Amino acid sequence: MDSLRKVLNGQDEDEESHMLGGGNVTGGDSLCPSLSWQTRLTGFFACCGIGILLSIVGTILIFFGNTKGFAILYSIGTCTAIASTLFLRGPMAQLKSMFKETRIIATIVMIVMIILTLCAGLWWKIGILCLLFCILQFLAFAWYSISYIPFARDGVKKCCTSCLS
Structure with missing residues (x-):
């Protein structure tokens, strides 16, 4: 569990010990530093679940011709799913992470x-x-999400190139 906390907080072991005095990892940029790790995880999963549910209901509406x-x-739903990470990392740490060199293109x-989906609808x-914009939004969100998993992008690239060959 500690290694998961370190990854989600974007800190290595030395950084964590220096910043937090080896204590409980709640994120250096936490919106609510008094929340326990269990409460943070509950908030994350609840917010992420709501985001997924909103996206599914929205997808059902397209079959009834309700583009708006x-x-x-x-x-x-997509924004809510992204916002769920604020429970784990805090707003500034998440924004910094979103605009790191490895994710900036996917984020943009x-x-x-998202903006084009709203304009079109x-x-x-x-x-x-x-x-079409929704599908591209989903692909960009997926590419952004897997950037947090070490070597996942490389695996997807290799899989795609082997399928195309």
């Missing part, structure tokens, strides 16, 4: 696709375009 509801719920593409009212 789809665009809004799917995009809010994801944000642009709310103003342009073009369902197929809304769906």
Whole structure:
């Protein structure tokens, strides 16, 4: 569990001992430093679950021709799933992590696709375009998410190149 905390806090062992005096890891940038680790995990899973649920309900709406509801719920679901990490790392640490060199492109593409999904669903009212942007939003979110797993991007790249060969 300690190694999971270190990874989620973005700290190595020496950094953690120096910053926190070897005590409980609650994140140096925590929004609510008094929350226990169990409460943080509960908040993370609850928020992430709500985000996934909103995205699923939004996806169901597209089959009924409701592009507005789809665009809004799917995009809010994605944002809620991303916001769930604030329970684990804190807002500033998460923002810094999102805009690190390894994730900046995925982060920017994801944000642009969220905006384009909303534009296509709310103003342009073009369902197929809304769906296309949503798919690209999902792919950008997936690419962003796997960047937190060591060597996962390399594995996906190798798998894709072997499938294309």
